Amino acid sequence: MAITLSTLKAFKTTSEKFAVLTAYDATFAHAVSSAGIEAILVGDSLGMVLQGHDSTLPVTVADMAYHTAAVKRGNQGAFIISDMPFMSYGNPEMAMESAKQLMQAGAHMVKLEGGAWLEEATRCLAKQGIPVCAHLGLTPQSVNKLGGYKVQGKLAEEAEQMIADAKLLVEAGADIILLECVPTSVAKTLTESIAAPVIGIGAGPYTDAQVLVMHDLLGLGAGKRPKFVKNFLAEADSIQEAFKRFHEAVKSGAFPTEEHSFNL
Numbered sequence: 001m002a003i004t005l006s007t008l009k010a011f012k013t014t015s016e017k018f019a020v021l022t023a024y025d026a027t028f029a030h031a032v033s034s035a036g037i038e039a040i041l042v043g044d045s046l047g048m049v050l051q052g053h054d055s056t057l058p059v060t061v062a063d064m065a066y067h068t069a070a071v072k073r074g075n076q077g078a079f080i081i082s083d084m085p086f087m088s089y090g091n092p093e094m095a096m097e098s099a100k101q102l103m104q105a106g107a108h109m110v111k112l113e114g115g116a117w118l119e120e121a122t123r124c125l126a127k128q129g130i131p132v133c134a135h136l137g138l139t140p141q142s143v144n145k146l147g148g149y150k151v152q153g154k155l156a157e158e159a160e161q162m163i164a165d166a167k168l169l170v171e172a173g174a175d176i177i178l179l180e181c182v183p184t185s186v187a188k189t190l191t192e193s194i195a196a197p198v199i200g201i202g203a204g205p206y207t208d209a210q211v212l213v214m215h216d217l218l219g220l221g222a223g224k225r226p227k228f229v230k231n232f233l234a235e236a237d238s239i240q241e242a243f244k245r246f247h248e249a250v251k252s253g254a255f256p257t258e259e260h261s262f263n264l
């Protein structure tokens with residue numbers, strides 16, 4: 001049976017965890033969804049893992065629509081979240097136009113990076129019946145402002161602001177919050193403070209769901225492996241089995257552990 005936004009919201013009320021994995025094409029969307037993973041993120045991380053850029057900034061709405069359409073064709077019932085790329089939602093009008101293209105390509109929800117400044121765009125999208133995921137914490141599209149890919153919310157006032165932003169955006173109509181690279185205790189407090197499901201990456205074990213970039217889960221990629229990443233292929237005989245192991249580990253709470261998390 002197809003996973004819908006209602007399914008994901010119901011998981012929060014019954015305290016059942018769910019898993020999210022990035023995919024960018026039909027073949028992998030088929031494999032991810034067939035492994036039981038509840039949601040596919042067509043992330044703008046494709047700018048780095050597919051296109052070879054050193055950030056997500058060069059990714060366009062046309063790129064995202066192309067990959068979303070491919071994922072839709074291979075998907076076997078997972079919920080599809082597509083990233084709105086850099087500078088595609090600077091004002092509500094732009095947000096509506098970009099979201100239109102992604103939803104028409106096959107997305108079930110769009111994801112925007114940012115805090116309180118997204119309130120108006122979120123309200124407009126929600127009014128048009130477009131589900132919104134608000135991405136807080138480390139927001140890679142702001143890497144140049146943040147001064148690198150660093151853990152966010154370590155200072156008490158930053159953590160309070162993040163929690164206030166999450167509450168505001170949920171009130172404005174955001175259906176899901178995604179938290180990236182946030183100390184475990186901050187993510188736990190935030191998750192308990194809102195009714196919307198919270199997806200974490202590098203945010204500890206207490207969020208309602210976990211997401212990974214597929215290439216990280218498969219142990220691909222040069223350079224230093226981020227702390228929150230686990231190579232699930234290392235213990236599996238096939239890619240399909242690695243996806244299943246990730247799904248089971250998230251559902252059972254076995255992933256992430258302290259080893260993959262940040263503390264204050």
Ligand code: KIV
Nearest residue numbers: 022043044045201213
């Ligand atoms: O683009 C992406 O893959 C993401 C994840 C890192 C959450 O936003």
